[in-house]
Amino acid sequence: MPSSPVWLFDLDNTLHDASPHIFPHINRSMTAYLERHLGLAPEAASALRTHYWRRYGATLLGLMRHHGTDPDHFLVETHRFERLHEMVVFERALHAMLRRLPGRKIVFSNAPRHYAEAVLEIMGIRRLFEEVVGIEGLGYQPKPGIHAYRRLLHERRLNPARCVMLEDSAANLRTAKRLGMRTVLVGRGPGKPAYVDVKIASILDLRSQLGRLGR
Numbered sequence: 101m102p103s104s105p106v107w108l109f110d111l112d113n114t115l116h117d118a119s120p121h122i123f124p125h126i127n128r129s130m131t132a133y134l135e136r137h138l139g140l141a142p143e144a145a146s147a148l149r150t151h152y153w154r155r156y157g158a159t160l161l162g163l164m165r166h167h168g169t170d171p172d173h174f175l176v177e178t179h180r181f182e183r184l185h186e187m188v189v190f191e192r193a194l195h196a197m198l199r200r201l202p203g204r205k206i207v208f209s210n211a212p213r214h215y216a217e218a219v220l221e222i223m224g225i226r227r228l229f230e231e232v233v234g235i236e237g238l239g240y241q242p243k244p245g246i247h248a249y250r251r252l253l254h255e256r257r258l259n260p261a262r263c264v265m266l267e268d269s270a271a272n273l274r275t276a277k278r279l280g281m282r283t284v285l286v287g288r289g290p291g292k293p294a295y296v297d298v299k300i301a302s303i304l305d306l307r308s309q310l311g312r313l314g315r
Contacts, residue, residue, distance in 0.1 A: 104202070104203050104204070104262065105202070105203040105204075105262055105263070105264050105282075105313075106203060106204045106205075106206065106258055106262050106263045106264070107201065107203055107204065107205045107206070107263075107264050107266065108206050108208045108252075108263055108264065108265040108266065108276075108281070109205065109206070109207050109208065109229075109266050110207075110208060110209060110243075110265075110266060110267040110268060110269070110272065110286075111207055111209040111211055111216050111219065111220075112209070112211060112268075113268040113286075113287070114266055114267055114268045114286050114303060115190065115194065115207075115219075115220075115223070115225075115303060116188055116189060116190035116219060116223060117189040117190065118189075120187075120189055121186075121187035121188075121189065122181075122184075122187050122188070125181065125187065126178060126179065127146075127149070129177070129178040129179070129180065130149050130159050130178045131145045131146045131149050132145075133174060133177055133178050134146075134148055134149055134163075137167075137169070138167060148162075152166075156242065156245075157210065157242040157243055157244055157245060157271075157272075158210050158235065158242035160174055160175070160235070160240065160242070161240065161241070161242055164240065171235075171236070171240045172236070175212040175214075175215075175235070175236070176212075176214075179211070179212055179214070179215040181215075181218075184218055184219070184222065185222050188219055188222045188223060190223050191302065191303070191304050193304055194223065194225060194303065194304065195223075195224055195225050195228070197303075197304055197306065197307055198225055198228045199228060200307065201306070201307065204230055205228060205229045205230060206229060206230060206231045206232075206233060206252075206256075207220065207229050207231070207232040207233060208233050208243075208252060208265070209232075209233065209234055209235070210234075210235050210242040210243055211234055211235065212234045212235060212236060213232055213233070213234030213235075213236055213237065214234075215234070216232050216234050217232055220232065231256075233252060237251075237252075238251055238252065239251060243269070243272040243275065244269070244271045244272045244274060244275045245275070246275050246278070246279070249275055249276065249279055250279075253279070260276075260279045260280040260281045261280050261281075263276075263281040263282070264281065264282040264283075264284060264313060265281050265282070265283055265284065266284040266286055266303070266306070267283070267284070267285065267286065268285070268286050268287045270285055270293050270295075270296065273285060273293075273295060273296055274293070274295050277295035277296075278295075282297050282298075282313055282314075283295060283296050283297050283298075284296070284297065284298045284299070284300060284306065284309075284313070285298070285299040285300070286299075286300055286301075286302070286303055287299075287301070288301050297312070297313065298312050298313060
């Protein structure tokens with residue numbers, strides 16, 4: 101690997117654990133949004149939310165394509181948190197690990213930027229990243245669609261051969277590998293797809309695996 105890598109970090113369930121509190125809250129908020137704005141019953145709204153997420157990588161994209169939903173309104177309404185600081189679950193050792201990690205660091209998330217920035221601030225690691233790229237900065241085109249990756253690379257003049265992408269979603273890493281990036285799957289699930297270079301149980305395991313990434 102080149103001597104100066106560019107680390108592209110997913111946010112939710114990669115840098116912190118969104119499953120216990122944050123994801124359930126967002127799912128409830130999105131379902132309620134579909135109920136209000138599409139006139140759906142709760143069960144139908146939940147089913148449609150899940151369908152669009154599975155089909156497009158983000159519920160928002162389905163709503164934009166099929167219902168003309170205003171993306172900014174949707175993102176603000178569905179990412180409201182009264183006590184976000186009580187919901188973020190993360191490893192306290194993360195700051196030290198990232199600070200010692202050589203190379204540029206960018207957050208590359210399907211979440212809205214205001215939410216991503218808030219989470220990173222709560223974790224005390226925002227200043228360790230040169231940029232936070234949310235779905236607004238990707239033209240509202242989410243991962244794993246290749247448009248998001250190409251836009252990120254083009255606008256920041258990044259060479260994919262220098263990039264290492266870290267994700268909890270194997271599907272998102274498939275696109276990264278197609279473009280020539282190194283890939284790290286974060287999570288404890290079974291299996292390691294061929295397009296994954298390294299699999300780690302926790303983001304804190306990254307430094308111990310740098311040798312396998314050519315570092």
